[in-house]
Amino acid sequence: MFINAYAAPAAKKKLETFQYEPTALGPWEIEVKISHCGICHSDIHLIDDDWRVSVYPLVPGHEIIGEVAEIGSQVNHLQTGQRVGIGWQRSACLTCELCLRGHENLCPHEEATCVGHHGGFAESIGIDSRFAFAIPEKIKSDEAAPLLCGGITVYSPFRLYNVQPAMKVGVIGIGGLGHLALQFARAFGCELTAFSTSADKEADAIAFGAHHFIHTKNHSALKDAANSLDFILNTTFTELDWAGFVNALRPNGKICTVGATANSIDIPANLLMGAQRSVCGSVIGSRWMISEMLEFAARHDIKAQIETAQMVEVNQAVDRVRKGKARYRVVLTN
Ligand code: NAP
Numbered sequence: 001m002f003i004n005a006y007a008a009p010a011a012k013k014k015l016e017t018f019q020y021e022p023t024a025l026g027p028w029e030i031e032v033k034i035s036h037c038g039i040c041h042s043d044i045h046l047i048d049d050d051w052r053v054s055v056y057p058l059v060p061g062h063e064i065i066g067e068v069a070e071i072g073s074q075v076n077h078l079q080t081g082q083r084v085g086i087g088w089q090r091s092a093c094l095t096c097e098l099c100l101r102g103h104e105n106l107c108p109h110e111e112a113t114c115v116g117h118h119g120g121f122a123e124s125i126g127i128d129s130r131f132a133f134a135i136p137e138k139i140k141s142d143e144a145a146p147l148l149c150g151g152i153t154v155y156s157p158f159r160l161y162n163v164q165p166a167m168k169v170g171v172i173g174i175g176g177l178g179h180l181a182l183q184f185a186r187a188f189g190c191e192l193t194a195f196s197t198s199a200d201k202e203a204d205a206i207a208f209g210a211h212h213f214i215h216t217k218n219h220s221a222l223k224d225a226a227n228s229l230d231f232i233l234n235t236t237f238t239e240l241d242w243a244g245f246v247n248a249l250r251p252n253g254k255i256c257t258v259g260a261t262a263n264s265i266d267i268p269a270n271l272l273m274g275a276q277r278s279v280c281g282s283v284i285g286s287r288w289m290i291s292e293m294l295e296f297a298a299r300h301d302i303k304a305q306i307e308t309a310q311m312v313e314v315n316q317a318v319d320r321v322r323k324g325k326a327r328y329r330v331v332l333t334n
C-alpha cells in the first residue's frame with residue numbers, strides 16, 4: 001500500500017505528486033486519514049530550505065485534521081474513527097528532563113512532522129499517537145486545522161510569559177499566526193494593538209479583537225506608541241525595527257518572537273536595561289498546552305479565518321501563502 005502525497009522535489013520547486021510506502025505501525029503509533037491540512041508559513045520556509053534543514057522529496061503540512069484509521073498495540077487513549085489533530089511535532093523521547101517537566105516541545109530528541117518525515121499534504125500519515133490531539137466537537141475541521149500549529153504557537157507565549165487581563169498587548173503581523181493571536185489576547189481580556197505593514201487589514205484586525213491599529217509603514221506611528229505596551233508578540237519573519245518596538249514597551253515589558261526570522265535582532269542595550277525590558281522567544285507549545293488551547297478556543301469561539309482549496313490545487317495555494325495573499329490561512333481539503 002502506498003500513500004499519495006504532494007512533495008517538493010528540491011528547494012523552491014513546485015510540488016509534484018509523490019507516493020511513498022508507509023513504515024509498519026509501531027506500538028504507540030496511529031495512522032490518520034487526513035481530511036484537512038493548513039498551510040503555515042513554516043511550510044514555505046521548508047519548501048524553500050530557508051532553515052537549511054529540509055530533506056527532499058519534502059511533503060510539507062503540519063496543521064493536520066483527520067480520522068484515526070488504524071492504531072498500534074499500545075494505543076488506548078484514541079480509537080479508530082476518532083477525529084484528531086496533528087501539529088509541527090510528531091514525537092519526543094518523553095523521558096528526558098524537559099519532557100518530564102512537560103516541555104516536550106523543547107526535547108532535544110523531538111522530531112518534526114515534515115522534517116525528515118512526510119507531512120500532511122497527503123491522504124494519510126503515520127504518527128506517534130501521543131502527539132495526536134482530540135478536537136473539541138464544537139470546532140469545525142477546516143477551522144480547527146490552523147490551530148494545531150498557528151494557534152498553539154501564539155497561545156503558548158501568552159501563557160508562558162504570564163500575560164494578564166489588564167495588560168496592554170501588541171501583535172506584529174496580521175497573517176496566519178497574527179489573526180489568531182489577536183483573538184486569543186482579546187479573549188484573555190487584554191487591551192490590544194495590531195501592528196501591520198498592510199493598511200488594508202485595519203478593519204479585519206479590529207474584527208479579530210484589536211482595539212488599536214498601527215500601520216508600521218508610517219514610522220512616526222511607532223514612535224507615538226513609545227512606552228505603551230506590556231507584551232509584544234512578533235509573528236513576522238522579515239526585517240523589523242526592533243529598537244522601535246522595544247521602545248514601545250513599558251517598564252518590565254517583554255517582546256517575544258515566534259516569527260522565524262533569519263535576521264539578527266539589533267537592540268541598543270540601554271533600551272533593555274533602563275526600563276528592565278526583555279526579549280524572548282517561543283516555539284510551538286507542549287502537549288498539555290495544545291489540549292488547553294483547543295479547549296479554550298472552543299469555549300471562546302476562536303477559529304481561523306480560512307480559504308479552502310482542494311489538495312490538487314496545492315501549488316496555487318502555496319503561492320497565495322508565499323505572496324502574503326491568504327486571508328488569513330489556506331486550508332487544503334481531501
Ligand atoms: P503568514 O501567514 O505569511 O503571515 C506573516 C505576516 O507577516 C504577514 O501576514 C504580514 O502581516 C507580515 N509581514 C510583514 N512583512 C512581510 C513580508 N515582507 N512578507 C511577508 N509577510 C510580511 O505567516 P505565518 O504562518 O503567520 O508564520 C509567521 C512566521 O512564524 C513564519 O516565519 C513561521 O515560520 C513562523 N512560525 C513559528 C512557529 C514557532 O513555533 N515559533 C510556529 C509556526 C510558524 P502584515 O501584512 O500585517 O504586516
Ligand code: ZN
Nearest residue numbers: 040042149150
Ligand atoms: Zn507551522
